[in-house]
Amino acid sequence: MALSKEEILTGLAEIINEVAGIPTSDVQPEKSFTDDLDVDSLSMVEVVVAAEEKFGVRIPDDEVKNLKTVGDAVDYIANATVSA
Template sequence: MPHATDILSAVTEIVEEVTGLDPAEVTAEKSFTEDLDIDSLSMVEITVAIEDRFGVRIPDDRVPELRTVGDLVDHLADHRGAGRP
């Protein structure tokens, strides 16, 4: 199972593919909407790509709760049972 750092790397790669953002800007503490200026359509694309990559389902009502890159990484780590101390 992937570790949190591997998950962050994959999330960063997906965000870059969908938005064209510099991967160096995509860090765990960054907010998708406020810091990275990612709109709702791009968030849907990111979510779908993450679901495909990790083989998980992120419920639509859960997506707004995943405000930062770190929130998403934590959600994936918890769901996959990885990244725990």
């Protein structure tokens, strides 16, 4: 069963909290990983790896650069879980 975008957002917020110490309430779809949440490239790799494990998806390295906002990541994961 596919996860809802809200469930993905919640899971992603927990991951970002663990990796970067960002409060889960600050992780919103419109937030930019780099500009708003101060997630650097190394932390982003950790977020991606954790998201891949948590959601059972594969996020290729060439796609990571396209994930500018939390919403981009939620959409990508939602689409990847549907097609998986």
